[in-house]
Amino acid sequence: MAQELWQAGDAYEAYVGRWSRPVAREFVAWLDVPAGRSWLDVGCGTGALTAAALATAPAGVVGVDSSMGFLSVAGARAGFVAGDACALPLSDGRFDLVVSGLALNFVGDPRRAAAEFGRVCRPGGTVAAYVWDYAEGMAMMRHFWDAAVALDPGAAALDEARRFPLCRPGPLARLWADAGLKGVGTRAIEVPTVFAGFDDLWLPFLGGQGPAPGYVASLPAGRRAALRDLLRERLPAEVDGSIRLAARAWAVRGHTTVDR
Template identity: 75%
Template sequence: MGHEVWAVGDAYEAYVGRWSRPVAREFVGWLAVDAGRTWLDVGCGPGALTAAALGTAPARVTGVDRSPGFLADARFRAGGPRTGFAAGDARALPVPDGRFDVVVSGLCLNFVPEPRLAAAEFARVTASGGIAAAYVWDYGDGMAMMRHFWEAAAALDPGAVAFDEGRRFPLCAPGPLAELWSGAGFAAVTTRAIEVPTVFTGFADFWQPFLGGQGAAPGYVASLTEQQRTALRERLRSRLPAGPDGSIRLTARAWAVRGTLP
């Protein structure tokens, strides 16, 4: 399987973006930030967290992402007089020291090759007394759609386990997240789970996003032959808990961490 792709907003939206929006809203509510603050959204993607932050009546929200495609989508979905967007790497943010009251990141940190460098950058750009916080999917246990997928894939191809995010991203758990934040110098570090329902109207609604090429599981599907893809599709169909109306009701959990800069 080739390099994991995260760049096309519509494909991302169908796959996990639609579930990330309620998580972003819950996360922002947990932070309980006063109006008039300056925010930095690191790894803003198509703008779900930026849009949620706008609900706090901020002075300004700045989004940073490495993907030109995602930045274009973020500008379309969350652009306006109180937002701005820039290309940049989480390990070397293109902003001055101590610039932001609130520094956040949604569903991004596990993809940063050196998350400790990113956490150090969060500390660098957070104002004294400011908040830094992030959340990531609970790939190991709480992201049911992906757990069903990888368990079905591994039953047909033992080599599929090498691509399973649950194995690849040990950061995505409360202990490692808290340790990362404390190591970067943040105080009053706390973590929490955020769980949202993921209801698919039917099997096609579940399966079709895996054909979009965005992320590890869709990338794995793209690497299969047509015969292998059909076998995986039918194995998934047989194991998913469909209701009488054909809907598939699952849940998605994210782990969040927050701290303050002394």
């Protein structure tokens, strides 16, 4: 069984963190939040969404993550707290906005996490999140798992598209509504992911951070090389060797009730 690790912040940045930053900026623009608001970023990881929140001139930003390795590279302009999304170590109604980027599907109990997001948000505040569209829109991962399954049908059980049905607009909207949030809306956010060459795409899969890199780490050298070669063959390379793909995330937002 492939082991999933979420500790090496630098390896995560090379793998997918670099693509989460433009998504975070688009997400924050969609929220259209005035300056001077207080933010909580749950599952803040290496700080992509935290950085986007800081660009709004907030009253303050707090980031929470269970990985000390990620928190160590998240930066110093916000306050960071080690904690569990399903049991936030924070008081009720403390924040104007509670947000989460690319983390909700990895928590132990998303329903409990959504309830916690609402608990620590002030009455009438905003609760919002986004996750990768693993089924279709996150192209680098879609190409990877399609190649992996072609060589090893058993890899299908590890594919995020199969494991995380939450990562679609309908399930996200239902999760928010079930948490008692009002005015729930969703949208797609798509950004380009341009790789300088095959190595720029492939080498981060060797870093061990997350399901796909964890699967690669579990393979013997021969099978790893076969996967590398098939993926290289299938990817749409340009004349200059660059690989131009796209990454889509699904975002959801809602508001806590004023009279709770």
